[in-house]
Amino acid sequence: MAKYIGLMSGTSMDGVDAVLCDITVDKCQTLHAVSIPYPANLLSLLHSLCTPSHNELNAMATADRLVAYSFAQAVSVLLSETQLSPSDITAIGSHGQTIRHFPQGIELQNDIEQKGFTCQIGDPNTLAVLTGIDVIADFRRKDIALGGQGAPLVPAYHNAIFAHDTHPRVLVNIGGIANISVLAPKRNEAPPLGYDTGPGNTLMDGWIKQHLNLPYDDKGQWADTGLVSDSLLTKLLCDSYFHQAAPKSTGREYFNLAWLTSHIDALTRPSAIEVASSEASTLSPQDVQATLLALTATSIADEISKHQLPQEAEVIVCGGGAFNPVLMQRISSLLPQYHVSDSRSINIHPQHVEGAAFAWLAFAHKNNIPGNVPAVTGASREAVLGVLCPAN
The missing domain is CATH 3.30.420.40 (ATPase, nucleotide binding domain)
Structure with a gap:
């Protein structure tokens, strides 16, 4: 078995969940988990980014890195509590923080063609540097590119495990x-x-x-x-x-x-x-x-x-x-x-299931296993999801 960490913060933004798992093709065992809240000022910024606001491009770029710092803190706490080192972890699967999800697109001015999109922030490059662990992230946009909704992605994990x-x-x-x-x-x-x-x-x-x-x-x-x-x-x-x-x-x-x-x-x-x-x-x-x-x-x-x-x-x-x-x-x-x-x-805590899902999606990426289900998302085909950001 190989150790992976899944990082998840959902639309409720009630905290960053870090879940440590031992994973094989047909088994995903949760070993430990921690949850930390976002700092109050970052949480306020994230809420503001969920609706159109003034100067949101600068705000999003700043929040992108700040979310990565919060995710890295969760990893640090998890490793400390389990007495593991970064070298013990094969990879981190990071969902990031969703701030917009419009898979059908949204109408803009000037007759610009609508294209569906989803946006998760939490810069995986920063996260990889801060933790010293390879990070696999950006799981949803490949499915969007294939004509899918980019969500939900958990059914493949649910079915496998x-x-x-x-x-x-x-x-x-x-x-x-x-x-x-x-x-x-x-x-x-x-x-x-x-x-x-x-x-x-x-x-x-x-x-x-x-x-x-x-x-x-x-x-x-x-x-x-x-x-x-x-x-x-x-x-x-x-x-x-x-x-x-x-x-x-x-x-x-x-x-x-x-x-x-x-x-x-x-x-x-x-x-x-x-x-x-x-x-x-x-x-x-x-x-x-x-x-x-x-x-x-x-x-x-x-x-x-x-x-x-x-x-x-x-x-x-x-x-x-x-x-x-x-x-x-x-x-x-x-x-x-x-x-x-x-x-x-x-035998899995309700708060740990989604974090474990993104640990499993990182495992799937590493092992060339499709992470989407076309019957679920509407994508034109199965695909290996995620982008690898090496720590080195």
């Missing part, structure tokens, strides 16, 4: 955005399916930040004090993204507080039906939070149900959402036919 011998599994990652990987039994030798289902924690995090100045709703306690608005939930679920066929991916560029506010405002317009208007006018902030939690759970459960899996299928949740018991209970109640658990049931 977590597919069960005899029954299907669904891996649900609930970060800022939620995505699913539908894994056939290994004996079927079928490729996985997967896509982003919609918002995970991003709307709930933004709403509680706006109203209580808290970074997230700890264990869903605030949402649990509210009542779900059926009219608001129905309106949110009418959004075209939820009815779009896969392959599809999304981000906080789409699902954000401006998107939410536009739907709440629509319920209070004079043209809205009387019942909906009356209900919307009495919605408390915690009612909206409860409805956002229901939106995440329902959009995930609806997509899983579409696959009509047998009752022996397992639904396994990872990511930050796995630590929200109110959310987990709601998902379970919407999927009574399946056993729902978090990823500790398959």
Whole structure:
């Protein structure tokens, strides 16, 4: 086995996860993991880069290197805690920090042709120099170049490591955005399916930040004090993204507080039906939070149900959402036919799955193994993903 480190910071930006793994072709054993927060001033800069702002090119270039420094600090802490040296690590797989994700492109001025893109920062050259370890990064843009969404990339890892011998599994990652990987039994030798289902924690995090100045709703306690608005939930679920066929991916560029506010405002317009208007006018902030939690759970459960899996299928949740018991209970109640658990049931901590995925993608790069699944991303073919930045 060879040791790899995976580095991940998701759309929630709640910290840099560094995960140490021993990896072979069919095994990825997590040995240790650490998580460190971004410095407050860098976190503020990163949030500002997620929407158009003044002088953002200079800000992005500066943040690109600062993110690499934070990633290097996480590696340093991990090596210190495990008493390993850089020479013990084959490579680092760095996801970087996503600040824009527009796989379908975005309309610009002057009739410029739209081209899809995704942008992750965290300069891998700086990271390689600071750590003394080879870095493999920029995993998403090869898939974009091949006509794919560039996301999600975790289904290939999920399938290689977590597919069960005899029954299907669904891996649900609930970060800022939620995505699913539908894994056939290994004996079927079928490729996985997967896509982003919609918002995970991003709307709930933004709403509680706006109203209580808290970074997230700890264990869903605030949402649990509210009542779900059926009219608001129905309106949110009418959004075209939820009815779009896969392959599809999304981000906080789409699902954000401006998107939410536009739907709440629509319920209070004079043209809205009387019942909906009356209900919307009495919605408390915690009612909206409860409805956002229901939106995440329902959009995930609806997509899983579409696959009509047998009752022996397992639904396994990872990511930050796995630590929200109110959310987990709601998902379970919407999927009574399946056993729902978090990823500790398959011997990996929910917070470590995505970091381990990018350690595995670095291993895949080194061993010429395709890291994308065309049926998932829509790419024209399989490809080895990532770019190598040597330490020397």
